[in-house]
Amino acid sequence: MKDTFNLCIVKPNKSTFSETFIQAHIDRLKGNKKVLYGGDFPLYDHEGKFLIRSKFSLLAYLVQKRILKKKEIGVRIRALSAYLKENKIDVVLAEYGMVGAAIASACKMAGVPLIIHFHGADAHHKPTIAKYLPLYRVAFDYASAIVAVSNDMVKALKEMGAPASKIHLNPYGVDGAKFPLMDIINSGPYFLSVGRFVEKKSPQSVIRAFKQVHLGFPEAHLWMVGDGPLFDNTKQLISELGLTDSVTLTGVMTSAEIRALMQKVRCFVQHSVTAADGDMEGTPNTILEAASAGLAIVSTAHAGIKEAVIDSVTGFLVAEHDIDDMAAKMRRIAGDVELAAKMGLAAHDHIVKNYDIHMRIALLDHIIQSSISNNKIK
Structure with missing residues (x-):
């Protein structure tokens, strides 16, 4: 199929910077491609205009959404359906299950x-x-394909009722040209x-593990990039x-800035856990990018990380919340640059x-084009 669909x-x-x-x-x-956005149900079209055209219909939508708290709102369903028809859309890719x-x-x-x-x-x-x-279950029944990014997610979707025949495992990908292999043999014990x-x-777990590393390697340093609700607690x-002189909180950084920072370190750390x-x-994605750049990884045996990191080969995986083991693995990296x-x-x-x-994109392209072809056969 050509790119004319x-x-x-x-x-x-x-x-959103993280997406x-x-x-x-x-x-x-x-x-x-046309991109719509504005919440679980798109409020804006590809030109940034309201998908619901008339002021009366928009008012009716707002009343049903904000006051009546409805999930299925006829006026917006009809507006999106009309948009898809008017623009001769062949297939829709919904980013996130809620959408x-x-x-x-x-x-x-x-x-x-x-x-x-799903993400x-x-x-x-x-x-x-x-x-x-x-x-979800209504959407599973209609959807031509459902995409998961880890084996744990595949399992979760099946448990929710998604047909196994519709689920495709397709994790995220990395542009190797943007994250080429670095030589870290001369790097310090930097994370x-x-x-x-x-x-x-769990950023605070990373800090607690690093504290143990710092006791044995006073020259060790940790850079933490990002922001979020636990930022102030982590800083405290x-x-x-x-550790004020040994941990740098950079805030949000661009991809280019993160790549430059990677050139200073020898190991990427992330203590992902299942939240309450x-x-x-x-x-x-951050683990994939760091690995592509040639950084050893210390993380947890959690979700898709279990496939992205081969324990004791491309890095170390520890159990969730096991700060002592994470610290031990980080100390091994700190003390052995050749490893x-x-x-x-x-x-x-x-x-x-x-x-x-x-x-990864080629597989998603194949899923999209198969969905179009199968729809034409019906």
Whole structure:
């Protein structure tokens, strides 16, 4: 199939710095693309205009959504269905399960195939699942394909009722040209962590593990990139543990700035855990990027990390919440740069063979085009 088909990508946020995987879909997938956004159900079209055209209809929508708290709102379903027909959309890619659940009725009304791409919390966060499960099951029935980014997510989707025949495992990918193999043989005992400061990434566990490393290696340093609700608590813990001069909180950084920071370190650390509300990772892009760049990884045996990191080969995996073991593995890296370099090289090779962005996008392209072809056969 040529690139002459029309693909509509529906995402919740206009732009979010951490959602690089969605931007990769927008930039790299085939087809004539239109992007809608504005929440679980898109409020804005590809030109940034309201999807619901008339002021009266928009008012009716707001009353039903904000006052009556309805999930299935006819006026917006009809507006999206009309948009899909008017723009001759051949297939819809819903970014996140909540979006797919919300727009399935509109896609069905328009006769357009729907692909639902799950990413993480949408498949694991208990309150989200409780809220959307009835709509998920309706969407599963209509969807032509459902995309998961880890084996744990595949299992979770099946438990929610997604047909196994519709589920496709396709983790995120890395552009190796942007994260080429580095030579870390001359690096110091320096560590990097990148991610939102939220419960499932457990930034304070990283700090507590690093404190143990610092006791044996006073020259060790940790850079933590990102922001989030646990940022201030993490900063306070750093002060309490006397690590202010040894831990740098950079805040949010661009990809280029993160790549430059990677050149200073020898190891990437992330202590992902299952949050109290069930929230989990999918397959963290940051770990894939660090591995591609040749950094040894120390992380947890959690979600897609178990496939992205080969324990004792490309890095070390520890049990969730096992701070002592994480510290022990970080000390091994701090004390043996040759081990770090060996693991980093193996990590790079593993990513190139299994997580290359071109390979991952090609599979998603195939899923999209198969959905279009199957819809034409009906």
